[in-house]
Amino acid sequence: MADTSARRIDPAEEPAPSSEAPEIDFDLIELFFFAYRDFTSDPDHMLDELGFGRAHHRILHFINRRPGLTVAELLDVLQITKQSLARVLKQLIDTGHVMQVQGPRDRRQRELHLTAKGRALALALAAPQSRRISRALADLKPEDRSTVEHFLKEMVNREFRQQVDNLGHHEPESAEERS
Amino acid sequence: MADTSARRIDPAEEPAPSSEAPEIDFDLIELFFFAYRDFTSDPDHMLDELGFGRAHHRILHFINRRPGLTVAELLDVLQITKQSLARVLKQLIDTGHVMQVQGPRDRRQRELHLTAKGRALALALAAPQSRRISRALADLKPEDRSTVEHFLKEMVNREFRQQVDNLGHHEPESAEERS
């Protein structure tokens, strides 16, 4: 029951990739779905115990990456609405994970910063994801990390590539890469 | 405004990756988030116009991949509850995208199949994702596709690797492949 394996049924029922559709890469599409599902599963479980959700994680992550970013910038990165952000952000502020400071140049702005508590949580959530990534890279050649990085970067819409580039703590990246 | 670039503020506020946390790979973590966000964006927009959501896409996808799979198997793959599935599946049946046929061996089971209409939609949704993937692979070496595939496969929890393997329409792929 619910044995998810062994089911090849009738070949006539296969999607017939060569004729109807010009080479749809179902394998990678599906793998990407599973990979992302499991990638988010570890932090999801931790968040659950704190009464938080994935939305909280995203906010913590981006504030951690760019301390001092403003609310507008965060909305821009997350591509959600003000209201969606507000609800979750408020919880993080109330629980002492995030602090707001009035913008120095423009006093209308609120710069977002993590507290020590927030930083600790952000790191704790990222840890299993990072471990998963390094396990996934483990039996690949060291150079393959940049292949994967390149692939993922190209998957991002052009309009947002810049966003991605700026977020990284990249060294100029001469010939080699990372350590 | 909301210029998402140029913000490096105070170096003291950086997460200090080397001391507090042992090498968290924030770059790939983040890239994976963006990549998946945009990966799903094209089909999401199309679904929107049909009054469907991402949940419908997943169902269409998996039925397309394994015509005749049962409800229990689908639940297993999607890892959602019966109720969550039922609601969405019902819509797809009512709109003529999915058909149910009584299981031949076990008449309690309902085998799920796409209609021509459902197949057409599944393909239409997959097309931009497939295009995105091949664009992302375009300036990599041809062998790098298997690097990416390997990476993604390793990102999946062990318990589900099998599921993934079985879903693919893989040729044996000679001397290679996992354990």
Next chain:
DNA sequence: AGATTATGTCAACAAGGCTGACATAAATTT
């Protein structure tokens, strides 16, 4: 016959998206 299994369905709830409207303070423009 009785238990288990596969599926369907009902009610109710929660998270986290969304919209539109409106308020305030600060900055910018006229």
Next chain:
DNA sequence: AAATTTATGTCAGCCTTGTTGACATAATCT
């Protein structure tokens, strides 16, 4: 200086898609 625009906050309410638990039916298995 006044008017406008901008950055943020907040309110009310909606939708999708996830959740749980309970219960019904038919088919299969013991």
